[in-house]
Amino acid sequence: MAAFMFAVSSRARAEVCADAHGAVGGPLAGGTDSADFGAIPEACAATDVSLRLRGTLLVASSMPDYFGEVVAASTLRLRQPLGHSRSTWISLAADLLTYRYTQNAVEAAQGLSLGPLTFGVHRALGDWTRTAATAYVRALLPPDTARQSGQRTGLELGVTGRRLLGGRGRFGVQGGAAMTAPVVIVAGQTHSALQPVALAEAWFAPRPDVALSAGLESRAEIWHDPTFLTLAPRLAARLALRRGLSAALLVEVPVVGEDRTDLVAAFFLGWAASMTLAQPPGIAILRRSHGQDKDEVEQQRQEALQADRQRSREAKEGVSPSLPHAQDVLGEASSPPRWLCQQDAGASDQGDAPVRLSQIVTLQNRKPRISAHAPR
Numbered sequence: 001m002a003a004f005m006f007a008v009s010s011r012a013r014a015e016v017c018a019d020a021h022g023a024v025g026g027p028l029a030g031g032t033d034s035a036d037f038g039a040i041p042e043a044c045a046a047t048d049v050s051l052r053l054r055g056t057l058l059v060a061s062s063m064p065d066y067f068g069e070v071v072a073a074s075t076l077r078l079r080q081p082l083g084h085s086r087s088t089w090i091s092l093a094a095d096l097l098t099y100r101y102t103q104n105a106v107e108a109a110q111g112l113s114l115g116p117l118t119f120g121v122h123r124a125l126g127d128w129t130r131t132a133a134t135a136y137v138r139a140l141l142p143p144d145t146a147r148q149s150g151q152r153t154g155l156e157l158g159v160t161g162r163r164l165l166g167g168r169g170r171f172g173v174q175g176g177a178a179m180t181a182p183v184v185i186v187a188g189q190t191h192s193a194l195q196p197v198a199l200a201e202a203w204f205a206p207r208p209d210v211a212l213s214a215g216l217e218s219r220a221e222i223w224h225d226p227t228f229l230t231l232a233p234r235l236a237a238r239l240a241l242r243r244g245l246s247a248a249l250l251v252e253v254p255v256v257g258e259d260r261t262d263l264v265a266a267f268f269l270g271w272a273a274s275m276t277l278a279q280p281p282g283i284a285i286l287r288r289s290h291g292q293d294k295d296e297v298e299q300q301r302q303e304a305l306q307a308d309r310q311r312s313r314e315a316k317e318g319v320s321p322s323l324p325h326a327q328d329v330l331g332e333a334s335s336p337p338r339w340l341c342q343q344d345a346g347a348s349d350q351g352d353a354p355v356r357l358s359q360i361v362t363l364q365n366r367k368p369r370i371s372a373h374a375p376r
Contacts, residue, residue, distance in 0.1 A: 016132045016164050016172075017044035020272035023211040023240040026162065027174055027199060028250040028268060029093075030217060030234055032056050032261055035075060035118040036093040037140045037154065038219065040176040040199040042079075043132040043162040045086040045124070050077045050246075050270025057263040065260075066105045073098040077270075087127075091120040091138070098146065113146035120156075130164040140182065150186035158197070175200035175215065194223040201234065209240040217252065219259070230257035232264070244271050 018024045026042025029052065033039070052075040060067045074096045081089040094117035101110040120138035140154040158178025165171040177198045184191045201215020213236045219229040233255065238248040248268040254261050 015169070016128070016130050016162055018169065019274060020046040020048060021240060021244050021274050022205075023207075023209050023238045023246065024169075024172075024203065024205050025211070025238060025246075026160075027176075027201060027213070027215075028236050028238075028248055028266065029075075029077070030232070030250055030252050030264060030266065031197075031219070032071075032259065032264060034073075034098075034144070035095050035116050035140065036077065036091075037118050037138070037156060037182075038178065038180045038195070038197045040158065040160050040178060040197065040217075041091060041120065041122065041134075041136060041138075043134045043160045043174065043176070045081045045089040045122070046079055046272055047081060048077075048079050048270055048272035050268055051075070052077060052266055052268050054264070054266040056261050056265075058261050060260055068103040070101045071098065087124040089122050091118075091122060091136075093118045100146070111146075113144065115142065115146075116144040116152070117141050118156075125159075132162040133159065134161070135159050150184060152182060152184045154180060154182035156180045170205045171203070173200070173202050174213075192224065193221050195219060195221045195229070201236075211238045212236070213238075219257070227258050228256070230254045230259040230261070238268075244273065246270050246272065 025046075026044060027040055029036045029039035029041070031039050054073050054075065056069075056071045058067070058069040076092075076094050076096055078092040079089055095113075095115055098113045099110070100113070102108065118138050118140050120136055122134050122136040125133040125135055136156075136158055138156040138158075140152065140156070142151045142153060144152060156178050158176055160174075160176030162174040163172055165173065175198070177196065180195045180197060182193055182195065197217075197219050199215065199217045201213050203211055203213035205211040213234075215234055217230075217232045217234055221227050221229060231254065232252040234250065234252040236248065236250045238246060240246050246268075248270075250264075250266045250268070252264040254264070
């Protein structure tokens, strides 16, 4: 899948990491593990918080099982970029409250539990317009009150990616692969395993506020007890609401594997900050400075025109225009020189009468000059 994502190339016309306020986002966290452990994350950075309500159903009523289980869990999920580059971010997921009901033949058990949680660090692998790729590491951490005689922890390493296919940004593929290493400690003994996870899905956004996706998720164990755990087709729908809110629904139906879960359904309700709020301050400053420059140029132009009209009125009234201050000279635009001519009071009104020029002011150099016109 990674080779396919990078093989397709075309002229960039849409951003692969769209605004978090839209419906086009990364893959929804699925599976049956706790606190997003082993769930392929998003390939793009964002500042968001969401609450996931997930339910799983296992029905094995035939011989030799006579077993059934219903699990309902609520998970709080957070993401936050580090710094202003948005190339590195952290994630946190915590199971707030989990309810389990188990029926084993004629015996039934139920209970509530808190925890565990996961903490992850994500790093973008490049800066492309139509492709996003991210490497991440995530740790599974206690406490988990469902385990009274032991603890479960683990580490996850993976890559995730996203690729736009349509020129208008309405189609795309996304997915990833990870290696999880869960560790269970019981009575001083450690039990570990290596379990690869893979996800591939395609998405389509018929409208900016609606996105649909379909794909496959698989899990296996390659060590200590090699076995194929599950292959689950999945369908998802996401709806962008107002003020950064969003709602999403995910349904997975495992079809083969050692995991006997029959149905996984999850509902997501989240809020995301707009990407424009988290842009580097340098970009915002450049945009503000550009706008201010336009306003200052317009203001200077208006002031220059107003000063020009004032000098014209003074010239018609026979009043010498006053010289401007030095700070005003720097801010005004250039204009042709103007002369204010007055005939000598003692001379006749003939055309050859001497005429003295009381003052010449130019907007270019602001230097007064004394001269006389030649007789016509």
